Amino acid sequence: xxxxxKKYNIEFVLELFDNxxxxxxxxxxxxxxxxxxxVKMEDCKDGYYNDDNKEIIIKKNESDKSKLxxxxxxxxxxxxxNRDYLNYTLSFPFSHNSEGMKIYKNKNKIVDMLRxxxxxxxxxxxxxxxxxxxxxxxxxxxxxxxxIFSYIG
Ligand SMILES: [Zn+2]
Numbered sequence: 494x495x496x497x498x499k500k501y502n503i504e505f506v507l508e509l510f511d512n513x514x515x516x517x518x519x520x521x522x523x524x525x526x527x528x529x530x531x532v533k534m535e536d537c538k539d540g541y542y543n544d545d546n547k548e549i550i551i552k553k554n555e556s557d558k559s560k561l562x563x564x565x566x567x568x569x570x571x572x573x574x575n576r577d578y579l580n581y582t583l584s585f586p587f588s589h590n591s592e593g594m595k596i597y598k599n600k601n602k603i604v605d606m607l608r609x610x611x612x613x614x615x616x617x618x619x620x621x622x623x624x625x626x627x628x629x630x631x632x633x634x635x636x637x638x639x640x641i642f643s644y645i646g
Contacts, residue, residue: 513557516626520564523624524549528571532564542567544574562636565617565626572616573609585609610644 521532530542534553540563542549549567551560574581587601588609614637621628 513561516561516621517557517564519624519626520561520568520620523620524568524571528575530571534560540564540567542570542574558632559636561626562617562633565621565633566613566637566640567617568620569613569616569618570609572620573613607641607644611641614641 524530524532528547530547530549532549532551535550536554537550537552540549540551549564549571551563551567555563573584585605585608587599587605618628618633620626
């Protein structure tokens, strides 16, 4: 085998481990091992994290890229929730009170939810860096901003 072919083959093998499906798999293993949380793909409107059931639900009929970005964001929530409970409740004092329907008119609650969402996106991005998940930052940023904007709008 010539040097040229050898180089090509190594790049080909590396490419197999450098795609969205592989990254999704890597994240599923990570969140299971570290937080005992199972990731499920289901028919749903949007992805979410259910702390009681120890589950992350990701929308089934989406591109791998969208699944990857959503999964990073939901794991961002897991990281924020599990850092330590006191720290979490102090960080978001208005997110988790029981004010029933009044919550939708509560400025503090809305802002705290927004802060938490933004931080979850940032935690997801930091996790990608730690796990050597190569993100297209422009594409990730557009996806993130679309969601952040939808929380306000
Ligand atoms: Zn969120």
